[in-house]
Amino acid sequence: MIVFDGVTKTYPDGTVAVDDLSLEAPSGKITVLVGPSGCGKTTSLRMVNRMIKPTSGTISLDGRDTSRMKEAELRRGIGYVIQHAGLFPHRTVLDNVSTVPRLLGVNRRDSEKRSMELLERVGLDPAFAKRYPAQLSGGQQQRVGVARALAADPPVMLMDEPFSAVDPVVREQLQDEFLRLQGELGKTIIFVTHDIDEAIKLGDQVAVLRVGGKLAQVAEPAYLLSHPVDDFIADFVGRDRGYRALSFQPTPRLPLAQERTVAMGEDVARLDTDWVLVVDERNHPLGWVEPRRVHGEVTSEVLHRGGTVARASGPLRAALDAALSSPSRRGVIVDDAGALVGTVRAHEVLTAIEDTDRPELEDPDHPGAASPAASGTSAPTSAASASSAAGTVSDASA
Amino acid sequence: MTWFIDHLDDVQARTLQHVYLAGLPLVLGLLIALPLGWLARRYKPLYAPFTAGFGLLYTIPSLALFVLLPGLLGTKILDPVNVVVGMTLYTVALLVRTVADGLGAVPEDVQQAATAMGYTRVKRFFAIELPLAVPVISAGLRVAAVSNVSIVSVAAVLGIPQLGLFFTDGFARAFYDPLVVGIIACVVLALFFDAVIVLATRALTPWLRATGARS
Amino acid sequence: MIPGIIDWLTDPANWSGPDGVPAHLFEHIWYCALALLVAAAVAIPVGLAIGHTGRGRFLAVNLAGAARAIPSLGLLFVLVLWLFPKLTGDSAFLVPTLIVLVVLAIPPIMAGAYAGVEGVDPAARDAALGMGMTGGQVLRKVEVPCALPLIFSGLRSATLQVVGTATIAAVVGTGGLGRFLIDGQKVQDFPQMASGALLVALLALGLDLLLALVQRGVVSPGLTGRTVRRGNTPVDVEIDPAGRTVDAPAR
The missing domain is CATH 3.10.580.10 (CBS-domain)
Incomplete structure (x- = not known):
């Protein structure tokens, strides 16, 4: 579990990128940080592996304060996937994927064997292993980026807009495969995107941030669509949200007609x-x-x-x-x-x-704002409890 | 210092000669390199032979060029034309690749947009490609300008008048003053050429300074 | 003129003794190699440091620009006059020549090194740090290998200039292929001069070719464009029924 506790990042020129962020990313789940540009989502992500140092507050990883860990060691234990993959152009696909195991001292043969398995796992033909990044399409590079982040089998993955640089069809494919992979691996993932549809599709829990680095609402996707806490969230989750919310409602028994x-x-x-x-x-x-x-x-x-x-x-x-x-x-x-x-x-x-009853309404005190995987009612974040209260109000007025 | 003041006329005359011998080839070389670089970019098979071939000119030592050109051109050994031709060759050698690469760096979508709007090939070159290639070409021109100033002084070994004569004078008489004055004049001249090119580039590329709007 | 060059180059008398082609060729290579080694030993680390830290760029660029502007002939004369009384034997000429060539070679080599490191894809650098490489590891494993093409381009550019400029060392009495130019000019022996010029050009080309071969061996094929043509990036490919990407046809 990754816990942000009152994390603030202020730059020397006075810009506040992240403002008093408290958030839990539960183990084995995908937590999506979403918001418009300038909302501090990437900054928040990069503070987890200390690519950016928080000005105040702490971030802990399974109870360990990350500021007390050695940077390089911390990072080697966290998978990191970024927008343009950031593959090393001078290394083959196989060498790229083997990077972290090699840094950790695994011998070449074992790390390459593992890398080959991973390439297959992310849906790349083994024939790609000896190619260089320049020979791959954007979507293929991104698959290699994911394989590389998984190579040392880190329990935690940070993903910064990993699919936003590829075209919509490929993006959809990558998202589906990513969900399938996560179903097998069960990593603790923080995923940053500016695309609310992607957030809703991928997130077990979605945290919406607003410009100035303030957490606006954190909830399960279905709850977010049906109970936006304010105009900003309502605006941000956008049109068709009633229709999109149906994605999260299982089909009840329908009166089916026999077809000739x-x-x-x-x-x-x-x-x-x-x-x-x-x-x-x-x-x-x-x-x-x-x-x-x-x-x-x-x-x-x-x-x-x-x-x-x-x-x-x-x-x-x-x-x-x-x-x-x-x-x-x-x-x-x-x-x-x-x-x-x-x-x-x-x-x-x-x-x-x-x-069908809207399931969220049955239990307004525990509306699924905290992930059900997180142990019951323990430690709801301040923003989350605020959201449930406001959610009820706005829903009553609707 | 007194030597400098006593020989102010000399310094002035030789500086002007130096400006002529180093500056004119820059202009001529650029004018020749532009169409050659355009051809190298326009017709892909020409790129390698053009850039490598003209680059070969640069491997000829300057001293040899200044001495051998009279034989080829039918000029006298002390004729400044030899130096102008030689320096023009060096400038072309440096700039053909620069021009080709500069034109090649113009984004494909910009070129296609221009074509789609109905620019003819020639108009597109002058209105779109050349202006956008100015920063790259200017970088190459700055290197050529500075090295031209230094290479021209070698012609003093043959006695062609310019700032380099201070070097041969000073060396022959084991006398530092003209040497130092000559070197300083050369450096100042090189920096002057550089500054002129930088200012001209700024004037030609106002959009590069308008970056404030984006951030 | 061409028959004269052929006659001169095929005259066995010009190929032996302390004034023969092999002796002067060897001297020329020796000066150039020594100057390039010294220049590279100074310029590459400084260039890498500037590129890696992003600090000192302004100072370095301006110093290099000023160094380029110093006329080699004038610098050579000053150094000979100044150092001649302090040095003995061959080094009286050799050391000034070397200094001139090193000053000439440093700017392009240094520019290649820092431009190479600066040009590394920021995403690759970010990924390297993010996966837990230390600053030194990022430099060694990512920045330097990626900067090699530009480092070599700086080295090759410096080599061309150094080989050509080393000829003027003959003006102050040093050896090297420049001797044929200076000695030939004194007696108006044009074939000798032309042959000397040709030899210098050939040497410059030969060394450039040698460096190109080394570059080919050292630089990763992933960076050279030998694997892909530029402007022809592969397209995203279909997924086959087994759910794997099908090998992209190279278009």
Whole structure:
């Protein structure tokens, strides 16, 4: 666990970068620091491994005050990933990843073996090992950056906008893989971003900072979306937050309709329905066809692939999106293996949403502002308790 | 000091000769290097032969160049033209690469934006690429200017009049005064050339000083 | 003129004795190598220190600029006059020559070293510190290897200037290839002078080539662009069904 206790950073010219920050980053969880530029999020991150020294306050790592540890030793025990990866251009990918183990005195063979495993783990072909950073794309460099930070198996990782320099498609991929990796590794992570969507997607806990380095609110993503404590947070978490909050609500039992299905190559011309769902031999949905426009057999060309597919056990947002995006207006719901379970209409999803209680409201005294992984009610931060009070007020007025 | 005051006319005359012999080649060399550097950038296969080839000129020792050029140009050994031609060659040798690299450092998106707005290739060169390459070219020109001043003085060994004659005079008579005056005059002249180029660059690149707005 | 050069260069008489090509060539290389070594021993550490700490840059840049402006011929004459009575034998000429060449070589070598360190990607330096390298380790393991291309470019530039300027040492009676220029000029022997000039140019090219080879061996391929063409950065590639990135086709 990383604990900020009254941490302030003031620069000699009087600029206050971070103002009296108290925050807990629970072990094994991702804590995201998010805020506009100039909110001190990067400064806060860099104070953890003492790349920047706090003016006052303490930061402790599993109860040890970091200011009493040797800098180089502290840093070798913390994985550090930065925006442009910061790979060493003169070293191969393999040597880059092996850097910290080699600094720690691990012999070349063992550290290289471990590095190869890590490359695979972050989704890079082993053929990349002998390449130089200049030969990699931005996304690949960032994967190497993550592998390098993981090389010495540090319990703690600091990540400073690691995915913001790559294009949106690759960013999405990297985020998904990062979550998968974290699911396997369970590191204690502090993650800095300016992108609230990324924060919501990745964070177990999101801390929003405002310009001047003040903590505005810290909460679980779902709570943050539904209970912004003030106009700044409400503005910052942005539009569509009601819709985005559905990402965190599990789908309740929906009234599923049985759907008539056909296989590829089947003749649908004589069917009198408007849309028919095409499935493969494992009953996995492939797409929709409109029988009156198909003359003869169903081929790959006539498939309408516009509709999204939602898992029955997934979030409500996916179920609603499946209904909204389906050309037949019937959202396709599948089981965890991807096989068709049935279809649902948008109004049925909306009814389900209305019937669902917003879970945060049931227990206003313990609204999930502190992570459930942190031991119960212990040591809620001042900002967090302030947020729960304000959250209730603003919610009542809404 | 008294020697300096007694020979003020001499110092003045030789300084002017030195300015001519070191300064004119700078201008000529820049004018020649601009199209050559542009060609080296425009046609990629030319880059290596141009930059390396003109760089070769720099390996010829100055003393040899001043002596051998009369044979090639049909001039007299004491003709200042030899020095002007030789120094121009050195300037070109230094600047072709600088100009090519300076033009190459102009961001691709800027060039494409200019093309998209309808600049012709020639107009784009004078309106966009050349102004943006000024800082790099000016850095190369400063090196050339300072080294020109020093190299010109070597021509004194052959007796061509300029500040270097103070060196040969002083050395022949084992007399420090002209030597020291000559060296100081050379350094001052080099710094003067440098300052002129710096000021001209500032005047040509007002956007480089307008950085305050961003931070 | 070219037949004259060929005649001179193929005359065996010019290739033997204390005034032959090998003797003067050896002297020339000796002066240049010694001057470059001394200059590098001074300029590289100072340049690295400036680049690493960011301190002293202003002073160093201006001193180097002033050093560049000192005319080599004038400095040589002053040093010979001043040191001649204090030194004996060959060193009376050798030491002033060396000082002139060292003064000439220091600015480009030092500029290469500090520009090289300053030019290191700040993200790489930040990452190095962040993963727990000490200041010295950052310098040794990241900054110096990354600065090598510019350090070599400074060294090569200094070599070209030193080899050319070493010829003027012959004016004060030192050896080296400059002898052919000075001696030839005295007797208006143009083939001898031209041959001397050619030899100097060839030596400069040869040493440059040698340094280029060393550079190729020492500098990481990750920095040279031999691995990738500039302006042709690879694109992000597809993910194959197994979830791994597919080898990017080099475009």
